[in-house]
Amino acid sequence: MESSFFFAQWQNLTLRQESPLPEIHIALVGKYTRLQDSYLSVSKAIQHAALYCKRKARLHYIQADLLEETARDIDPVKFHDSWQTMCSSQALIVPGGFGQRGTEGMITAINWARTHDMPFLGVCLGMQLAAVEFARNKLGLADANSSELQPESSNHIIIEMPEFNPVTKGGTMRLGKRRTIFTNKEDSVLWKLYGKPDVIDERHRHRYEINPEYVTKLESEGMQFVGCDIDTHQRMEIMELKGHYYFVGCQYHPEYLTRPLKPSPPYLGLILAATHKLSSYFAQGNRTHSPSNSLQSSDFISWPLEF
Numbered sequence: 001m002e003s004s005f006f007f008a009q010w011q012n013l014t015l016r017q018e019s020p021l022p023e024i025h026i027a028l029v030g031k032y033t034r035l036q037d038s039y040l041s042v043s044k045a046i047q048h049a050a051l052y053c054k055r056k057a058r059l060h061y062i063q064a065d066l067l068e069e070t071a072r073d074i075d076p077v078k079f080h081d082s083w084q085t086m087c088s089s090q091a092l093i094v095p096g097g098f099g100q101r102g103t104e105g106m107i108t109a110i111n112w113a114r115t116h117d118m119p120f121l122g123v124c125l126g127m128q129l130a131a132v133e134f135a136r137n138k139l140g141l142a143d144a145n146s147s148e149l150q151p152e153s154s155n156h157i158i159i160e161m162p163e164f165n166p167v168t169k170g171g172t173m174r175l176g177k178r179r180t181i182f183t184n185k186e187d188s189v190l191w192k193l194y195g196k197p198d199v200i201d202e203r204h205r206h207r208y209e210i211n212p213e214y215v216t217k218l219e220s221e222g223m224q225f226v227g228c229d230i231d232t233h234q235r236m237e238i239m240e241l242k243g244h245y246y247f248v249g250c251q252y253h254p255e256y257l258t259r260p261l262k263p264s265p266p267y268l269g270l271i272l273a274a275t276h277k278l279s280s281y282f283a284q285g286n287r288t289h290s291p292s293n294s295l296q297s298s299d300f301i302s303w304p305l306e307f
C-alpha cells in the first residue's frame with residue numbers, strides 16, 4: 001500500500017482521537033470486569049468503531065452477577081447502580097466467557113436490550129445466552145439453558161460440539177481462523193456491514209454451539225441464523241433478530257481482527273446503531289470490508305465520514 005495514503009489516514013485518525021467528540025456510552029456486562037484487561041480486545045474494537053463514527057467511547061464495565069435478583073438483597077446499592085448504568089447506556093455488549101457465574105445477570109441484561117430496542121452485540125457466550133434468553137421468553141421454554149451451565153436442563157439450546165469434547169475425542173476447543181458462509185444475505189445487517197461478501201474469515205475460541213435441533217424453532221419466532229460454518233453448514237455462526245434495530249450475535253470473536261483504521265464490522269454496526277446512524281450509513285452506500293491481517297488501500301472506508 002502506498003505509504004502516503006496510509007500516513008494521511010493515520011494522521012486523520014489521530015487528529016480525530018485528540019479532538020473533543022461527543023461521548024457514546026456502552027455497557028459491557030461480563031464476569032471478569034474487575035480485571036478489565038480481560039476485555040482489552042473488546043474495548044479496542046469499541047474504540048476503533050466509535051472513532052470511525054466520530055464518537056468517544058465510554059465503556060461501562062458491569063459485573064454480571066450484580067444484575068441478578070440475589071444481589072438485590074446482598075448489595076442493593078450495587079444492584080441498583082448496575083441496573084442504572086446498564087439501562088442508561090446506549091448499547092449493550094455481552095462478550096465471551098466461560099462458566100456459570102453471572103450468566104443469569106447477562107441473560108436479564110440481554111432481555112432488557114431485546115425488549116427495549118437497545119442495540120446489542122453478543123460475542124460467543126454472549127450469542128449463546130441471547131439464544132437461551134429468546135428460547136425462555138419467546139418459545140416459552142422456561143428451563144432453556146446451555147449444557148455448559150445447566151447440565152440438568154431438559155432444553156439444551158447450547159450443546160457441546162462433539163468433536164471438541166476433551167474426554168471423548170481428545171480435542172480442546174474450536175480455535176483460530178475459520179470460514180463462515182452467509183446463508184441468508186438479504187435479511188442480514190452483518191452481511192452489508194462486511195461489504196456483502198460470500199464468506200468471511202474470523203477467529204474462534206469455543207467448545208459449545210447452538211443446538212441445530214432448535215434452529216427452526218428459534219427462527220419461527222424471528223431469530224435468524226444468517227451465517228454458518230462452511231464445512232458442515234450445521235454450526236451457527238451469526239444470529240440476528242428480525243425487527244430489532246440491531247440485535248446481533250457472533251459465535252466467533254470479531255474483536256480479534258479489529259484495526260484502528262479497519263474497525264470490526266459487528267462493532268461498527270453496534271456503534272452506528274447506538275448513534276442512530278445505521279440507516280444513513282447504508283443509504284450512503286458506504287462500503288466496509290472483510291477483516292484480514294494485511295492492509296490494502298482498497299480496504300479502507302473513507303475518512304472522514306459524513307453521514
Ligand SMILES: NC(=O)CC[C@H](N)C(=O)O
Nearest residue numbers: 096097124125206207208
Ligand atoms: N469464548 C467463549 O465465549 C466461549 C463460550 C462458551 N464457554 C464455549 O465454550 O462455547
